[in-house]
Amino acid sequence: MREPEVKLFPSKLVPTLTAIIFIVLLIIGWQTISRNQYLPVNPDDKSRIELRIPSNSTAAQVAHILKENDLIRSERAFLNYCRQQKLDVQLKAGVYSLSRAQDSHEIARQLAAGETVQNKFTIPEGYTIEQIGNLLVERKIISRSEWQTALQDKYKYDFLSEPGNPSSLEGYLFPDTYVITEDTNAHEIIDNMLKNFAALWNREFAELARARGTEMKDAIIVASLVEKEARVAEERKRIAGVIYNRLAIGMPLQIDATVLYSMGTHKEKISYQDLKINSPYNTYLYPGLPIGPIANPGTESIKAALNPEKHNYYYYVARGDGSHYFSKTYAEHQNAINKYQP
Secondary structure (H helix, E strand, C coil): CCCCCCCCCCCCCCHHHHHHHHHHHHHHHHHHHHHCCCCCCCCCCEEEEEEEEEECCCCCHHHHHHHCCCCCHHHHHHHHHHHHHCCCCCCCCCCEEEEECCCCCHHHHHHHHHCCCCCEEEECCCCCCHHHHHHHHCCCCCCHHHHHHHHCCCCCCCCCCCCCCHHHHHCCCCCEEEECCCCCCCCHHHHHHHHHHHHHHHHHHHHHHHHCCCCCCHHHHHHHHHHHHHHHHHHHHHHHHHHHHHHHHCCCCCCCCHHHHHCCCCCCCCCCHHHHHCCCCCCCCCCCCCCCCCCCHHHHHHHHHCCCCHHHHHHHEEEECCCCEEEHHHHHHHHHHHHHHC
């Protein structure tokens, strides 16, 4: 006699159970795949990538930029996370340092917090307005047209003789390191430089200039001459002394740097023809100080202009190593020229 067959599950339930298991496995698989979309692109790649997120970028545009740079696995997953956490409206423009070892969550939070790389630029002492503009354009901080337009703007500072005249800015765009954001424009950059100069002057030089009886403009003109002429820091005050000695007796300054500024170019050697260029900046043709600064001087050159070395030198000639030989008489000066510039 056959024993009755024992069924653990009714036959009708088997397809249903199979379907349930399939659905569960499908869900688990989908969740695994979904989680993987948020993982780092390469956990072992710790190198940093500097990435610029433009102003007014939408979350979708940000996701596309990140995907293009292989920083996230999925644009859709990145956007889903941002929407779930309400970060999609908080993503900020700027330059970011990101890594393929970061997951999408980390990158989204960094962009929402605005943890950007500080965008810095440094203006060397003695740069002219034109050189400053070239530096900013080369660094892709601003465009050439933006710089030219900003130079024509009006800036509210008492020391600017002709607001809106680019030449009146020369000498006052203080050389320093500046930190800007993605949204900083050319006008704001110039204004920051002028503000920096004004603060420095009032803090360190205003009282000294009053005590000496020197106008700010004259001090900055002399400082710009010193900045261009001095290659050795210790000679700044001595060169300033030569300038004041010549001015005191009405002797032309005859500074080559003013001729080069008149020409708007740089040459290693100036010709006699160059010395004839008709410009109020040419100190070979016109006595006294040029009509304005020929560069943007730094702190040490301004100090030298307001505290020159007292001596009886009226001449100096370059030795060829960056330093100068100083002379009291023309005959001595000629001997020095024959020795150092034969």
